[in-house]
Amino acid sequence: MATPLIRFGAFRLDPQARELFENGERVDLPLSTIECLIHLIRHRDRPVGRDELASAVWGRVDVSEVSLSHAIVRLRRRLGDDGNAQRVIRTVPRLGYRWVMPDTVEEPAGETPAVAADAVAVAAPPARGGLAIAVFIVGATVALAFAVFAWRMHERTPDTAPPPANSALVLPVRVDAGAEWAWLRLGLMDLVATELRRGGLATTPSETVVAQVQARGEDGVDLPAAWRVTPHVAHEHAQWHVRLDVHGATRDLAIDARAADPLRATRDATDELLIKLGRTPPADDGDDDALAAATLRQRAHAALLANQFDVARRLVEQAAPGLQASPEIALIRAKLAFYSGDYEGSRRQATELFAQLPPGADAGLRARVANTLASAHFRLARLDDAERVYADAIRIAQDAHEPDVLAHAYLGRGGVASQRVRLEAAAADFGRARTLFEAGNDPLGVAAIDLNLAINAMQRGQPATALPLLERVRTRLRALAAVDALAATEVTIVEAQLVLLDHDGALATSAAFVAPDNENGNPRRRWQFTFARAAALAGSGRLDEADLLLARLRDASDPDADAIARALAESLSGEIALARGEPARAAEYAAGALTPVLAAFNREQYVQAWCARIRALQRAGAVADAAAEIERLRAQVLAPGDGAMADPGAEVLLALAGAEQAEAERRPELALQHYADAMARATARAVPEELVRVGAPYVRALVAAGRVDEAASVHGRIAAWADRDLRAAWSAALVYHALGQAAAVDASLARARALAGQRSIAALETAVR
CATH class of the missing domain: 1.25.40 (Serine Threonine Protein Phosphatase 5, Tetratricopeptide repeat)
Structure with missing residues (x-):
């Protein structure tokens, strides 16, 4: 049954969507403020204590009094109340607050009139990747019904859904000036997009547009938006002239502005556009120092968008010392390290920067830094740290009303939950992030969510469900020219093809993985590709080629930065040694795979490596050692801990290990009992790889x-x-x-x-x- 809507005065509250409307228009409020409102109304029959309210909204009671008071003040102000009148929210001395507005009524959700087309939701409540190492683009517990609902909604939502009525897309700027001003092409593009977004338009992220322009040219950009903005800038008579040509479904606009500085002229033109669209321009940030910092930030960001990491690095290094020390530039340095594959360097830089930003600093900046730090933790398999910092980013972004930053934080936290096989919590965060990405007209973000939902399906033992979704994601990412996300998707496709026993398909998909142009400037990605290609080759019996790739990975990868890829390579080498009839070598390789980092980052692959070691010990005649390993493995599989789901795939492997152990101990009847158990478990999951893995020895x-x-x-x-x-x-x-x-x-x-x-x-x- 749908959650009832709540009406009071001119307002309508949708508790399920976490949305508040006044006279049919959506009211923008931070999610924490909406949560306060919901809890107060639901418990309007009594006063609500401050600790109770803090726990309900923030999940803990040690929230500062300032945060709680600000939420109440914000609510009162928006609802036409104040601390003196207290007509809506009454302060109860020494206790908390109580909702006292008369005529507060609930009504069935189905009776609500349709919402205006431009009312965009701010969501209420980013895995293992393919072959365990396709990492999310980054990178809450709910009922199963929510996850199923989110999945079904995705299945029946067409990829070509119309854009929100208040959405915009900004193309790269056409620059008529000297070569030294070439940076304006992307720098001013991102400035226009940022200002439109601050003014309330859901504006497609610049990196998404740039990627498609690079792949298709400007005429080939095919992204949904209600308004398409083409900026022009020219240097004429010691002034900068900025023109915005704006195309909409029902009308076109032309905006002109002139100023002595290109950034000032661009802001003036964007302000005029927002006003003509009925929006309020954002507040200006000001003085010459701020303008200089913004100039450097835009130039560096432009280089990042174009994947010109060396250019961005030089821009930062050549800037004035005062600008180099600014927090925005420090964040660019941390992102440069991250995108270059230096996750530990990114973590150190982001940690230092976050510590330097006090709670009263720019909340949007603090949330972006937190996301970068959490992403670095995630790539380093420091999942506890990643989860903690993503939670900080979510809280900060909610209070700062930064929906794009919040979406990435939810995506990242969902990735952590997925890694830990907390699949319902992962699906919940993915659903929250998807709502925000859709509201922000971010097709790349939506594609990232679908990639993670497909990985989630793989973890549930549903590769046949995951593969069509992955193929649709691949098509969309190719159109968006999103190289990094596309790589993760294709690696995951190989995993799906392998477990579906489509070895020819896996070979075809991975054929280009080891090409020199597939490194994408990130050595971490190179070894992910290498391992995926080796797995496809091994699955088709091309063991020498697989061995060669794995040896290259071992020799050239970094023992610390590539610890996960190296552990997976050891596991696959053990499987290959078994296929060659070399159990002693197989046992050594498999033992090398059993590292803490693999256990933390990919439990399924860890269990597979452990089972390979058990099988190798059995075939080498070390039957007692194999029995001891099975008992240790059973203790871990049957007690996953950390809120994780039981892993049925691991239980299949454990039952199979027990059967083969009984055979090694010459107890054929017991072996057949274990085989029957393993086959029943595999049949229930219906994953081809598991069925054949158990069925053949049975x-x-x-x-x-x-x-x-x-x-x-x-x-x-x-x-x-x-x-x-x-x-x-x-x-x-x-x-x-x-x-x-x-x-x-x-x-x-x-x-x-x-x-x-x-x-x-x-x-x-x-x-x-």
Whole structure:
């Protein structure tokens, strides 16, 4: 049932959407203030204590009295009340506050009239990536119903939904001035976009526009917006002339402004545009020092948008010492380090900057710094720190009413929850971020959310659901020319293809991963690509090529910065050694993968590496050691902790390890019991890789026990993949040999030989002779 709406006076409150309307127009208030309003109204039958209100709104009671008082003052002011009249909110001495407005009524949500088209929601309540290392673009507990609702809403929402009526898109500036002013092309573009956004227009992020311009040219930009702004700037007669050509669905506008400084002229033109659109221009920030700082900030930001990291670095280094010491420039330095793959350097710089910004400083800046710091923590697998700082960024951005910063903070916190297999909390934050990105006309942000929802589906054991969504995201990101996000998406597609046993597809997707032009200026990304390509090669039996890539990763990657990629490489090397029949080497490789950083960042891959080590010990004859490892693994799998969901995929692997251990201990009946348990778990999840991983050795054990009918039944569950997966083809050959069907044995053996590549099938050849 929908949450009832609440009416009082000229106001209508939607508690579920966290929206307040006055006479049908949405009222802009920080989310914390809306939460205060909701809690006071819902408990209007009694006074609400300050601690209770702080806990309900901020999740803790140690919120400063100033924050709580400001929220109440803001509410009173917006509702036409004050501390003297107290007609709406009454102060209860030594206790707290009480809602006292008469005629406050609830009504069913379905009776609410339609909201005006330009009423944009400020959302109420950014994974493991593909193959464990496709990291989110960054980078609350709710009921399952919310996650399902959010997913279904996405499925039935077309990609070509009309833009919000108050949305704008700003193209790069056409500059008629000397070469030394070329930076104005992107610098003034971002200035116009920022000012329009501050004036209340949902303006597409500049980096999204720039990426598509680079890929398609200005005429090829195809992004939704109600207003399309093309700026021009020229230096004429010692003055700067700025013109904004604005195209809308029903009318066009032309704005002109002149000033001695290009930034001043641009701000004047943007102010006039906002006024003509019925918006209030933002307050000016002022003096010559502020203008100089803004000039440097815009030039550096322009270089960042164009992926010209060296240019941005030189601009900052050549600036006056006073400007170099400004917090905005310090943030640019931290972002430069981050985008260049120096996550530890970014963390140090952002930590120092955040400590230098007192709580009373520019809240929007503090929130952006917090997001950068949290993102660095995330990439360094410091998940506790990332979660804590993302929570700080959310709180600060809410109070500062910075929806774009808030969206990225929710995306990042959702990523942390996803890494920890807290999938419902992750889906909730992704839903909050998506609402904000859509309201802000940010298609790249929306695509990032869909990427993370697909990763979430992979974690739930739903690769067949994830893959079509990933392919749609890839199409959108290619159109947006979003290189970094596209890389993460394609790596995740490879993972989905591998678990769906589409080895040819994984090879095709990863074919360009190790090309020299795919490094994107970030060595961290290079090794993610390398590992993904090696996994695709190994899945197709091309073991030498996979080994070569993994050796390159080991030799050239950084032991600290690339610790996750190196751990994954050790795990895959262990699997390859097992496929070659080298259990001792496999056990060593797998042991090298069992690092704390992999355990923190990718629990599923950690469990897989541990199971590979157990299997290697079993095959090497170290049966007692393998048994001890299983008990240690069982203790971790069955007690995930930290609020995480139970991991059904890990439980499948654990049941399979128990079956193979019983076989190694020569206890065939117990082994068959464990195999049956593992197969039941795999069947419930219906993930092809898990079905074949369990089914093939189960068939072998049943044939060895003379239970041919049961073996044929189990093989039937994996037979669909016998033409593309070596293990399923092997299973078919064993079953047909047990049934005495020689022609079918020959056909299955031929398929196994074709699929084997460099994997040994000598045991199969012996078994069916």
